[in-house]
Amino acid sequence: MTHCHTYIQALRNQGYRITPQREMIIETLAHGDVHMSAEEIYQQVLQRSKAVNLATVYRTLDLLVDKGYATRFMDSDGKLMYATEKHGTHLHLTCRICGNNYQTDANLLNPLIRQIEEMTGFKADFEHIALSGICKNCLDQNINTLKKEKEV
Amino acid sequence: MTHCHTYIQALRNQGYRITPQREMIIETLAHGDVHMSAEEIYQQVLQRSKAVNLATVYRTLDLLVDKGYATRFMDSDGKLMYATEKHGTHLHLTCRICGNNYQTDANLLNPLIRQIEEMTGFKADFEHIALSGICKNCLDQNINTLKKEKEV
DNA sequence: TCCGCTATTGCAATTATTTGCAATAATATA
DNA sequence: TATATTATTGCAAATAATTGCAATAGCGGA
Ligand SMILES: [Mn+2]
Ligand SMILES: [Mn+2]
Ligand SMILES: [Zn+2]
Ligand SMILES: [Zn+2]
Numbered sequence A, B: 001m002t003h004c005h006t007y008i009q010a011l012r013n014q015g016y017r018i019t020p021q022r023e024m025i026i027e028t029l030a031h032g033d034v035h036m037s038a039e040e041i042y043q044q045v046l047q048r049s050k051a052v053n054l055a056t057v058y059r060t061l062d063l064l065v066d067k068g069y070a071t072r073f074m075d076s077d078g079k080l081m082y083a084t085e086k087h088g089t090h091l092h093l094t095c096r097i098c099g100n101n102y103q104t105d106a107n108l109l110n111p112l113i114r115q116i117e118e119m120t121g122f123k124a125d126f127e128h129i130a131l132s133g134i135c136k137n138c139l140d141q142n143i144n145t146l147k148k149e150k151e152v
Numbered sequence C: 001t002c003c004g005c006t007a008t009t010g011c012a013a014t015t016a017t018t019t020g021c022a023a024t025a026a027t028a029t030a
Numbered sequence D: 001t002a003t004a005t006t007a008t009t010g011c012a013a014a015t016a017a018t019t020g021c022a023a024t025a026g027c028g029g030a
Helices: A003-013 A020-031 A038-048 A054-067 A106-120 A136-141 A143-151 B003-013 B020-031 B038-048 B054-067 B106-120 B136-141 B143-151
Strands: A070-074 A080-084 A091-095 A101-103 A129-134 B070-074 B080-084 B091-095 B101-103 B129-134
Touching: A003 A020, A003 A054, A003 A080, A020 A038, A020 A054, A020 A080, A038 A054, A038 A080, A054 A070, A054 A080, A091 A106, A091 B106, A106 B106, A129 B129, B003 B020, B003 B054, B003 B080, B020 B038, B020 B054, B020 B080, B038 B054, B038 B080, B054 B070, B054 B080, B091 B106
Parallel strands: A091 A129, B091 B129
Antiparallel strands: A070 A080, A091 A101, B070 B080, B091 B101
């Protein structure tokens, strides 16, 4: 019993109809790579059945994101990527200089999420977040350049 | 001397050419609403001069984001929005149920950013972040429904 | 099992964003 | 100020993502 069945069951309980398209799309995302684009999911589902449409993939992904079962973020090429939260939470650090992507323990977010809840009552999902900044390598290499920029 | 001149000057110092298009686009974003779409900026710049192209707006906004002078996020309609960091840092909380958008003191992020830097050396920008979750209102109203979902 | 209701799909059209390329214009240099 | 260099622009085409609508098919009830 894998987690994609949890999502499917939860959707059914909320009154959503379970179509073969939705099942295949959810299974593909849940069992595939951590991050997948709509197009990648579409191509994989196509190999199983001709009865899918890219628009349906987008709509199903939207539904999953709405429900909080998946997260969406924009990769460095500007394309939207999706991941189920069951693949583990993410904290992406993207370097503005070299473009490298670092992943960090998402537990770092726990205190932030707890504090937001205490202060505002808002219960933030413990999910994928992407922060941009400058990585250690680039900081070291560009320390002089950066100093000059700051002086402006 | 407004902050848009700071960005323009910084770009010049880095060897970027300062064109009237770039000036107008940067001024418009820096002096306009906190969040603006590329299309909105384009329309405002058009009123000043016919010599702008939407593609140039997108390219200039990309440059600002790359340099860390502006941030980009996707609004609830799926459109990309831009804001200069000089408009103040943001912490958006978007409710998955009612769709409302709450803004919170971005200083909440300070400890997280500090901890990331200590652990990884990555210097995250102190910038616009959007978290999704469920707001207090919706939590209260839907507490039973949510409980049921969890049991699945 | 069949039927009716209506959510969901596929398709095509629309909108949003990106990109290649030739023309233009910003800057450095003389 | 005139010239050379090359980054930037505008345009049009490509790609990514969304949406309206008629056809289809889940699912609950007879
Ligand atoms: Mn991720
Ligand atoms: Mn913002
Ligand atoms: Zn880097
Ligand atoms: Zn809400």
